[in-house]
Amino acid sequence: MKNKQITLKNRPKGFPDENTWELEENTIPTLEEGEILIQHHYISLDPAMRGWMNDTKSYIPPVELGHVMRSGAIGKVIKNNNNPKFEIGDCVTSWGGVQQYSVSNGDGWYKVDEKLASMPMYLGTLGMPGMTAYFGILEVGKIKEGDIVLVSGAAGAVGSIVGQIAKIKGCTVIGIAGGKEKCNYIKNELGFDEAIDYKNENIYSALKKKCPKGIDVFFDNVGGVILDAALSKLRMHAKVVICGAISQYNNKHKIDGPSNYLSLLVTRSTMQGMVVMDYTKDFGEAAKQMGTWLQEGKLKSREDIYEGIENFQETYNRLFSGEKNGKLVLKVIE
Secondary structure (H helix, E strand, O other), X not given: OEEEEEEEOOOOOOOOOOOOEEEEEEEOOOOOOOOEEEEEEEEEOOOHHHHHOOOOOOOOOOOOOOOEOOOOEEEEEEEEOOOOOOOOOOEEEEOOOOEOEEEEOOOOOEEOOOOOOOHHHHHOOOOHHHHHHHHHHHHHXXXXXXXXXXXXXXXXXXXXXXXXXXXXXXXXXXXXXXXHHHHHHHHHHOOOOEEEXXXXXXXXXXHHHHOOOXXXXXXXXXXXXXXXXXHOOEEEXXXXXXXXXXXXXXXXXXXXXXXXOHHHHHOOOEEEEOOHHHHHHHHHHHHHHHHHHHHHOOOOOOEEEEEOHHHHHHHHHHHXXXXXXXXXXXXXXX
């Protein structure tokens, strides 16, 4: 059996191009005692992948050159050499990487129930993006009923869930997204109170109009100019959650930091970074709550699915071009 894999060939400077990765086809090794073979059905594409390519200090070691590109994956166990924890046919998810198969002793792989949700949803709302949104807005943002919450990247995998959780908790929610279609989506389908189209509106004027009383919590996925603008609208004792900075990930020069940071001093506010892996032990409880909200119709999930491991580069580019709706997923099973 052959396994198609996307490996990291070169560390990119700026935006990754066709020289960054290589599509390889390798023979799947014979299973050793206690190992299982997992056939991937889908892999997750996330903005964090850009940071994992850099050989710099971070919350997780970089992907090594020549190794399979790191990503979340979900699939099924198709072979088992005496591993008692799994059965053939089990649906499992973990950091399987951008490839069609994984050989593993089972450590780090978790069984999920396809009857409760689709495979792609376990990579989105019930996976890392959903967990990021849940713990980021509830544990770091510490929202409370009546808060005014601003979310950047509001139509994306994390931001769309953040805004919906804030609405469930009784907050007023304003989302920042790119383009009329995405703004209509977060308002009309997800229930956000207001939407700001950063591509067609002046961000400072829009915040003044749509957040006249300021903001209590800003959940940031974008950084750059949008972070700067949001800092100018903080209320007293506001909280800023730094989840990501997608506008800065492909910079060839140093990251543009916020020039309005003194607003934190004036308003006695706090700015805190969050990494979802810090909350791993509580994922089960969070997934249970998210599942309940999904069943009750309080939470909506959208996955944008593309096909073919050969199309990884093109699909990855959609993370930064904005040509996607919801959670970006690549189907790799043939």
